[in-house]
Structures are given as structure tokens and as C-alpha cells.
Amino acid sequence: MGEKRMSRQFPIFLDISNKKIYVYGAGKIASRRVMTLLDFSPCLTVVAPQASPKIMEASEAGMLRWVCEKYEAGTVPEDAFMVLAATDDNAVNEAVWRECKGKRIPVNVCSDRSLCDFQFxxxxxxxxxxxxxxxxxxxxxxxxxxxxxxxxxxxxxGYDDQAEKAQNDSKAQKNGPGDQDG
Incomplete structure (x- = not known):
């Protein structure tokens, strides 16, 4: 097999609509990730003592739930689908990670990729x-x-021409992702 190389992660697309996702932190990185997640309709809760204007606006608009408090050990819900630890405090991020691992909840830690179960x-x-x-x-x-x-x-x-789109749609049905033919 030769020299060992770092394993790649498999790209997977999940339906996260109505899934309970918790984000700990509400700074720059957390805000960017929260705004991206909102495009996919999760049941999103942000836990942070302070929040960026974007997170406050989204909370006021009913797009997410903002819990205005610091992370406390033992408070990650058992039914969380996934968690993002994105605070400005590495020790807090690691504590969130430790709790998620104990509860078998997939977690992404923005400050340490070695602690991530998935990449964002x-x-x-x-x-x-x-x-x-x-x-x-x-x-x-x-x-x-x-x-x-x-x-x-x-x-x-790229797809203003409906005939081209229809032709490409029929090709996609015949030769979908992962098909070896054509």
C-alpha cells in the first residue's frame, strides 16, 4: 500500500430540517455558521451570554432560539442531532466536546479540528x-x-435555456451520482 496518508472525510448531505442543532457561542465564526445553517431549516438553538447582531435579528424574527447564558456542564440536551462548539474560549469548546462525546452526539469544535466528528x-x-x-x-x-x-x-x-435543462435532467436521471456508465 505504500506510504500512509491522512484519511479523507466522506462528503455526505443530510436532511437537517427540523433537527435539533445546538450552537455554543455567538461570535464571528458561530454567526457565520448559524446563518449558513438557517438555509436548511433546522430547529436551531444558540447558547451564548452575548450574541452578534445577526443572531439577535434571527432570534427576534423567530428563525432560531437564543439562550442568553454561558455553557454549563451537563446542559447539552440528550436529543441534540448535532452540536457546534464555537465559543471564543477553547476550554469551553473542549468541555462542550467532552459532554457531546459522553452523550454520543456529533460535534464540531471550531478551535480544534482533531476534536471534530464532522467538518463544516x-x-x-x-x-x-x-x-x-x-x-x-x-x-x-x-x-x-x-x-x-x-x-x-x-x-x-447557466440554465436559462429550458431545452438544455430538460436534456440535462434526463441525463441526470439515467446517469446519477455514483453511476459508472456514461
């Missing part, structure tokens, strides 16, 4: 097409560059 990708969306971009958590700059490049391409008007 850069995302480009156009209609029903969702593209996730990940650099394995090692190079956020590279992932952001690729995300920006792909977003620019996706934003171009």
Missing part, C-alpha cells in the same frame, strides 16, 4: 443544487478560495 464546509447554493467545499480543516483559506470561485460560477445564468 463552505457552501454554494443555486436553486436545488448545494455544493459543499472542504479542505479537511487544514487550510481554511484554500477552502474559502474554492468556495468563492464556485459561488461565482454558480451565480452565472
Amino acid at each position: 464546509p463552505g457552501i454554494a447554493i443555486k436553486d436545488d443544487v448545494v455544493i459543499g467545499i472542504n479542505a479537511g480543516g487544514a487550510d481554511h483559506r484554500l477552502a474559502r478560495e474554492w468556495t468563492d470561485r464556485i459561488r461565482k460560477e454558480v451565480e452565472k445564468d
Whole structure:
């Protein structure tokens, strides 16, 4: 087999609509991730003593629940689908991680990729097409560059011709993702 290389993560797309997702922290990174998650209709709770204007606005609009308090050990709900630990305090992030591991809840720790059960990708969306971009958590700059490049391409008007779209739709039905033929 030769030299050992770091394992890649498998890209998987989950239906998180109405799933209970908890985000601990409400600063810059947490806010960016929360705004991305809101596009996918989760049942989102943000736990933080202070929140960014975007999170406060989303809370006031009923798009998420903001619990205005610090993380306390033992408070991660057992029925959480997933958790993001994105506070500005590495010790708090690690405590959230430890609790999630004990409860077998998948967790992403923004301050330490080695503690992540999953990576949070850069995302480009156009209609029903969702593209996730990940650099394995090692190079956020590279992932952001690729995300920006792909977003620019996706934003171009590529499917205005209905005949081309119909032809591509029939090809997609015949040769879907993972098909080996054609």
C-alpha cells in the first residue's frame, strides 16, 4: 500500500430540517455558521451570554432560539442531532466536546479540528443544487478560495435555456451520482 496518508472525510448531505442543532457561542465564526445553517431549516438553538447582531435579528424574527447564558456542564440536551462548539474560549469548546462525546452526539469544535466528528464546509447554493467545499480543516483559506470561485460560477445564468435543462435532467436521471456508465 505504500506510504500512509491522512484519511479523507466522506462528503455526505443530510436532511437537517427540523433537527435539533445546538450552537455554543455567538461570535464571528458561530454567526457565520448559524446563518449558513438557517438555509436548511433546522430547529436551531444558540447558547451564548452575548450574541452578534445577526443572531439577535434571527432570534427576534423567530428563525432560531437564543439562550442568553454561558455553557454549563451537563446542559447539552440528550436529543441534540448535532452540536457546534464555537465559543471564543477553547476550554469551553473542549468541555462542550467532552459532554457531546459522553452523550454520543456529533460535534464540531471550531478551535480544534482533531476534536471534530464532522467538518463544516463552505457552501454554494443555486436553486436545488448545494455544493459543499472542504479542505479537511487544514487550510481554511484554500477552502474559502474554492468556495468563492464556485459561488461565482454558480451565480452565472447557466440554465436559462429550458431545452438544455430538460436534456440535462434526463441525463441526470439515467446517469446519477455514483453511476459508472456514461
